[in-house]
Amino acid sequence: MIAACKIDISVGEDDFDSAVELEKLRSAGVGAIASFTGIVRDEATGPALIALTLEHYPEMTTSQLRKIAEQAADRWQLGAVIICHRVGRLLPEDNIVFVGTSSAHRKAAFDACAFIMDYLKTEAPFWKKEETTQGTRWIDARISDDEALKKW
Amino acid sequence: MIAACKIDISVGEDDFDSAVELEKLRSAGVGAIASFTGIVRDEATGPALIALTLEHYPEMTTSQLRKIAEQAADRWQLGAVIICHRVGRLLPEDNIVFVGTSSAHRKAAFDACAFIMDYLKTEAPFWKKEETTQGTRWIDARISDDEALKKW
Amino acid sequence: MRIRYFAWMREHTGCSEEQLALPAAVLTVSDLIDHLSSVSDGHALALKNRKTVRVAVNLTFAAPDTPLCDTDEVAFFPPVTGG
């Protein structure tokens, strides 16, 4: 039901407001809304995190996120999909990503939201560089993120 | 990890604000936040919905919701669980329920949130009566809600 | 014993709660349902379909063979429909 599903993708340096995004999902006219918010966190192990810098491939990012959203809308009956992703230098507690879905059915809303996050983690061209009290390093991709795709 | 998980249950006639609840989840100090919001909707089929009245068993509701939250906190490493559920007469577009979870891992946050909603739908003492242009009736429990528990 | 009814069971029995001196023959939830079904047509109707009757004893879900004592609070209600 791609035609009926409103898809809203935004990628940029500016912060997003999860509350505003949730409000947009409400207006899509269906009763079940699932959301995911990812936030910059100090991992507790290892040196203290100062900042995280997100690089991306601007011309590819938005189209790739849209493809992922369309795959979800093709697979579940959704009222709306919202994806917001930040780039640039982010500090601990800053928002990184918001994914929200709405559907008439809670399972569809949950599954679509988790599906989009799983694909975003492995197929959207973003890279994180971590700046800690002991220097900077590019974050390694996680095998668990590839594994997560197998269930879909 | 029940001890480490902050559990916040509220049941009442007053509206909740998903934005405020999300903000509480952020403050639990872990990076992945999942949420579900359920809203009163006109089902499109059948007579137009005027209102939904939620009855509950007050002495049991909060303790039952807390049990469900504790089961989730026992099963996944969670920073916080929030459950808000409204009772009384609600109009189309009104909030009914909010469930939010936070964790260091997105899969734990998603699974715990879906788990809580599935159990809430089958084990929390709420009953909906629907008021339509053609009269009132108690809403029937859905077999699909019982089925949903099997995956946990 | 305090008995409570919710949702359409409350509408059938015509009361949200009632006090009952526990009859000696009533040892379990199942016995109590048998007993209450004889109280009125409304009670009988409310409790007619045993598969649909949900029971909580002292705020915890109970089974037909759950034993009862006179100080218990027993609630009867249909399958829940919240969320």
Next chain:
Amino acid sequence: MRIRYFAWMREHTGCSEEQLALPAAVLTVSDLIDHLSSVSDGHALALKNRKTVRVAVNLTFAAPDTPLCDTDEVAFFPPVTGG
């Protein structure tokens, strides 16, 4: 052909993009990686581990055997770590 590098591959090659006149012998993504690996030590290091190299041709993920033409934009980057 426009070639782009991201994340630590960009740091190894020392450039975020470069123009290349497609050599006649380069027919596929795999050929292009071989060719670029000979450009500099930095390029060789960036593209050393073939299993780690992700490639997009004209903004779409591509495989080693994806054919190339001179007007393509080809991007090289490590496994993604967003979200």
